Amino acid sequence: MSGNGQNKEPVEIERKWMVKGWPEKELPLLKEEAMRQGYVTVEPTVRIREEKKTGGDTVYMLCFKSRGLLVRKEIEFPIGGERFAELEDLIGLPLIPKVRRSYQLPDGHVLEVNHVDEGQPTEFWYAEVEFESVESAESFTPADADLAGYLDDEVTSIPGQSMGAYWLKTRVGEEA
Secondary structure, eight states: OOOOTTOSSOEEEEEEEEESSSOSSOOOEEEEEEEEEEEEEETTEEEEEEEEETTSOEEEEEEEEOSOSSEEEEEEEEEOHHHHHHHHHHHOSOOEEEEEEEEEOTTSOEEEEEEESTTSTTOEEEEEEEESSHHHHHHOOGGGGTOTTTSOOBOTTSTTOSHHHHHIIIIIOOOO
16 A cells, blocks of 8 residues: 555555566666456455565455545555455456566656566556655656656556456456
8 A cells, every 4th residue: 555654544646657568777676576466346446466575475465446546545454365265266257467576766766567467468567656645646757767768658547547447358358
């Protein structure tokens, strides 16, 4: 979960771009995780996720997200592996695999790059940066991080670009 410590409500403020591959620019790699995620529902979002940190532990998360594009309420907390397995069985559809690499940006923000459904016809890549305020999100420019060419296809304000919409299209068989 993100958001700033000044908010009383858990809030995620995030911009998103479609990208092609991992960034070519040399950036400090903070972590790499193999994930699987699925959705109980997408309106509002109720998601489960397994996160296996390379060389580290596996955690299981349950997440609730409100509607929204740049700003959404988000509540997430860890659950046990047994509860995760029960929810995965309840969902009854193949979870979405993805690999996420998190990179440190020069301004202190973190660039999260995700490779989704590797090897599948629907495979794609996207990147996100989370912010502590709407003002910092709106003032961020990819050029400041020397990523103008990499982060040139922003989809933050385009409905239907969420992982929940991808879930509906590729797992449930309906358009968001």
